[in-house]
Amino acid sequence: MESAKLPIIGYACASHLGESLSNSSGDGGAAGQFGPPTLQLDSTALQLPYYSIDNRFDELDRTERILFEVIERALQRSQLSPAEIRQTGLFIGSSSYDLRDSEIDYNQKLVAGDPSAVPMPFTGYNRLGESICRRFGIDSEPFNINSACTSSANAMLLAHNMLQQGHYEHALVVGIELYNETTINGFAGLQLIAEQRIAPFDKNRDGIILGESCSAVVISNAKKSTTSLMLCGGGSCFDPYSITTSNPDGSTIAQTLENALRDTGIGKSEVLAIKTHGTATYMNDISESKGIVAAFPDEIPPITAIKPYVGHTLGACGTLELILFAEALEQGYVPKTPNFETPDPELPLTPLNEDLDARDGVYLLNYFGFGGSNTVLIVEKV
Amino acid sequence: MDLNLPLFAYGGFRHTVEQQLPKLNDRLKALPYKLPRRSDRLTQLSLLGFSHIPASHELHPGTHLVLASGDANLNSTILNSEQIFASGTLPNPIGFINTVNNSTAYHICVTLGIHGQAISVSRDHCSLEAGIQVAGSLQHSDPSPILLGTVDEVPNNPDQHRQRLSMSPATPLAEGSFWFHCGHPQQQESALATIEYCGPIRDSRRVADFFHERQISHHLLGDFFQDSAVGDFQLPGERLVTRSRGHYLTQNADYLQRWLDGAQPGERLGMLNGTAGSDRLTVTLILKH
Numbered sequence: 001m002e003s004a005k006l007p008i009i010g011y012a013c014a015s016h017l018g019e020s021l022s023n024s025s026g027d028g029g030a031a032g033q034f035g036p037p038t039l040q041l042d043s044t045a046l047q048l049p050y051y052s053i054d055n056r057f058d059e060l061d062r063t064e065r066i067l068f069e070v071i072e073r074a075l076q077r078s079q080l081s082p083a084e085i086r087q088t089g090l091f092i093g094s095s096s097y098d099l100r101d102s103e104i105d106y107n108q109k110l111v112a113g114d115p116s117a118v119p120m121p122f123t124g125y126n127r128l129g130e131s132i133c134r135r136f137g138i139d140s141e142p143f144n145i146n147s148a149c150t151s152s153a154n155a156m157l158l159a160h161n162m163l164q165q166g167h168y169e170h171a172l173v174v175g176i177e178l179y180n181e182t183t184i185n186g187f188a189g190l191q192l193i194a195e196q197r198i199a200p201f202d203k204n205r206d207g208i209i210l211g212e213s214c215s216a217v218v219i220s221n222a223k224k225s226t227t228s229l230m231l232c233g234g235g236s237c238f239d240p241y242s243i244t245t246s247n248p249d250g251s252t253i254a255q256t257l258e259n260a261l262r263d264t265g266i267g268k269s270e271v272l273a274i275k276t277h278g279t280a281t282y283m284n285d286i287s288e289s290k291g292i293v294a295a296f297p298d299e300i301p302p303i304t305a306i307k308p309y310v311g312h313t314l315g316a317c318g319t320l321e322l323i324l325f326a327e328a329l330e331q332g333y334v335p336k337t338p339n340f341e342t343p344d345p346e347l348p349l350t351p352l353n354e355d356l357d358a359r360d361g362v363y364l365l366n367y368f369g370f371g372g373s374n375t376v377l378i379v380e381k382v
Numbered sequence: 383m384d385l386n387l388p389l390f391a392y393g394g395f396r397h398t399v400e401q402q403l404p405k406l407n408d409r410l411k412a413l414p415y416k417l418p419r420r421s422d423r424l425t426q427l428s429l430l431g432f433s434h435i436p437a438s439h440e441l442h443p444g445t446h447l448v449l450a451s452g453d454a455n456l457n458s459t460i461l462n463s464e465q466i467f468a469s470g471t472l473p474n475p476i477g478f479i480n481t482v483n484n485s486t487a488y489h490i491c492v493t494l495g496i497h498g499q500a501i502s503v504s505r506d507h508c509s510l511e512a513g514i515q516v517a518g519s520l521q522h523s524d525p526s527p528i529l530l531g532t533v534d535e536v537p538n539n540p541d542q543h544r545q546r547l548s549m550s551p552a553t554p555l556a557e558g559s560f561w562f563h564c565g566h567p568q569q570q571e572s573a574l575a576t577i578e579y580c581g582p583i584r585d586s587r588r589v590a591d592f593f594h595e596r597q598i599s600h601h602l603l604g605d606f607f608q609d610s611a612v613g614d615f616q617l618p619g620e621r622l623v624t625r626s627r628g629h630y631l632t633q634n635a636d637y638l639q640r641w642l643d644g645a646q647p648g649e650r651l652g653m654l655n656g657t658a659g660s661d662r663l664t665v666t667l668i669l670k671h
Contacts, residue, residue, distance in 0.1 A: 043466045043467055043470060044466060044470055044471065044472055045470070046472075095482055095483075099459070102463070103463065103467070106463060106467055107467045110467055110468060116545070118542055118545055118546045119459075119460045119463035119464050119467070119468075120456060120459055120460045120463055120546070121546055123452075123453045123456055123546065123547075124452055124453050124504065124506050124631075124658075125454065125483075125504040125505075125506075126452075126504060126505050126506035126657055126658070126659075127658075127659065129505070130506075130657060130658070130659040130660050131659070133660065133662075134659070134660075139582060139584050139662065140582060141505060141508065141511070141512070141515075141581075141582050141657075141662065141664060142505060143503060143505070143512055143515070143516070144503060144504040144505060144512070145501065145502065145503055146454065146482070146483035146484060146502050146503075146504060147483070147484040147487075147500070147501065147502055148482045148483075148484055154501065158501070158516065158519065161519045161520075161522075161523050162519050165519060165522050165523075167383050167515075167519070181466050181467075182459065182462050182463060182466060182473070182478075182481065185462075185466050185472050185473055185478075186462065186472075186473050186475075186478030186479075186481065187478075188472055189472035189473050189474070189475050189478055190475050190478065190479075236499050237497075237499075238447075238491055238496075238497045238498065238499060238500045240488075240491065240492045240497060243479060243485060243488050243489075244479065263523075369484070370479060370482050370484070370485065370488075371482055371484035371485050371487060371488040371500070372484075372488045372491065372492075372500065373484055373500065
């Protein structure tokens with residue numbers, strides 16, 4: 001069954017830059033212009049760069065406050081009625097969900113010497129989903145997808161399939177990844193954190209910088225409002241090469257791109273640009289660039305990356321980067337890749353150094369994650 | 383959600399946890415595959431459960447994996463949290479990677495040699511049902527077979543886990559993993575049963591009518607409804623009495639497999655389940671062939 005093009009009828013997000021890449025300051029071309037502020041972690045005394053939404057990390061209601069604000073905006077823009085919202089499918093992608101709430105509770109009790117302190121007092125992944133259902137009057141059951149950095153991209157793909165199969169008329173897809181010390185310290189332990197900036201595909205890359213975000217996308221079987229973006233579907237592929245990296249020969253990423261194009265019935269020549277996963281780790285850069293070249297042997301579409309603007313938001317990057325990319329397309333441009341200065345002779349391609357005029361047509365969005373998870377989404381600007 | 387998800391084989395295991403976590407080593411040594419290095423208990427439980435499926439070694443390489451778990455890698459996350467907040471140290475890298483839910487899915491796929499899609503999904507006590515719905519969708523978008531697994535572990539220090547769950551110290555806990563071959567056959571085997579429906583019903587008064595319409599022969603109330611008003615519902619079909627032997631989020635997978643063991647062709651089970659914080663009932667209908 002060929003994939004249907006479904007209109008994206010509403011979206012909203014909270015990120016370091018708010019809802020638009022155009023909120024970024026600086027000339028964008030100079031090194032360090034897109035670096036985040038430094039964060040001091042009390043637990044392990046580390047100082048790390050971090051792209052945050054705000055600095056109210058210790059508030060127990062922070063997760064729901066940000067989550068509800070974002071969903072409220074997305075649903076308003078979708079113009080769905082309360083009756084339609086009630087029947088809307090709910091798909092959530094995250095690698096940490098409300099983990100921070102557990103950290104706050106545990107740490108407060110530890111510091112107070114409270115004998116009832118237990119790590120992870122709030123278990124499971126369903127609490128946020130049920131909160132969303134109660135708050136917005138959604139009757140359907142949440143799907144909580146956890147596939148690391150592809151979580152919300154996979155949630156988008158699952159939602160698309162379920163709408164296409166007629167299980168729902170509308171779908172609310174949420175990607176959320178908020179500040180928590182487990183993740184930040186975990187990545188610090190992996191020694192993947194850059195010192196100042198994210199520079200994907202640059203010879204002098206230094207690694208990733210984490211960020212936080214919450215984003216919500218409303219997809220529909222029926223065009224409800226002025227729609228400028230369609231979700232065409234996508235594809236995914238399991239990579240057994242390593243639990244932390246894609247196969248550096250690019251074969252799995254090429255296969256994922258091929259699967260996405262095959263399942264959507266879209267030809268390679270139709271692709272106008274690719275938003276890369278672009279984490280600025282050596283392994284990602286090498287496998288992603290080789291994968292793109294292998295999938296597009298005749299002509300490589302322009303590529304760019306969003307993470308230098310907002311950081312790597314892990315499980316939430318699927319929906320966040322789609323929204324920021326879509327917003328840029330609506331503004332009429334494909335955003336350049338900040339911080340790119342020095343081509344890497346090992347890589348067969350370079351990212352956009354300048355914004356590109358955005359034409360109507362097909363754009364690919366790449367997402368890769370721990371656990372061998374590779375996903376490509378395809379959108380069409382109309 | 384109406385489904386037409388055929389089940390071709392199933393199997394699994396569970397055990398009760400009292401004061402200490404039961405050791406898995408002897409059982410793991412007996413498995414016919416090489417165990418992944420650096421895997422955690424959740425992966426080990428999954429592989430032990432999977433080994434109980436008949437002919438489980440004959441897998442189509444394109445098989446998809448849908449892994450459903452309520453708490454997923456809870457133990458790894460607890461260890462990380464203790465290292466950070468109690469010890470002030472960075473988490474062990476492997477331990478951190480194991481906090482990512484799909485690390486378990488990764489190890490399972492590599493061990494079993496399958497490379498279809500790998501999807502990890504969670505929904506509290508209804509994680510099995512979430513997995514069924516994902517498998518039902520996957521079945522329509524791809525012709526490859528699907529492995530649907532459920533797994534939940536008891537974290538190390540069961541007493542602390544009872545404290546976490548506000549349970550009395552004597553309460554038994556349980557952990558285990560249950561598996562289904564579904565969607566499309568691995569070879570040419572015929573379906574043992576079909577999952578016909580899996581979805582929510584908000585108005586509990588409609589459940590009895592729904593079960594009448596679908597001509598169920600048995601109904602099962604998940605452990606989640608023990609001591610709740612749902613137990614007072616007058617429902618058609620024979621009520622199956624489930625006796626929980628431990629807090630176990632995917633216990634309905636265990637009950638479903640036991641019903642399949644004893645059901646006659648043409649009998650139909652209606653399972654009712656729910657999640658914390660919701661008044662929604664989730665109904666699953668299964669027809670035995």
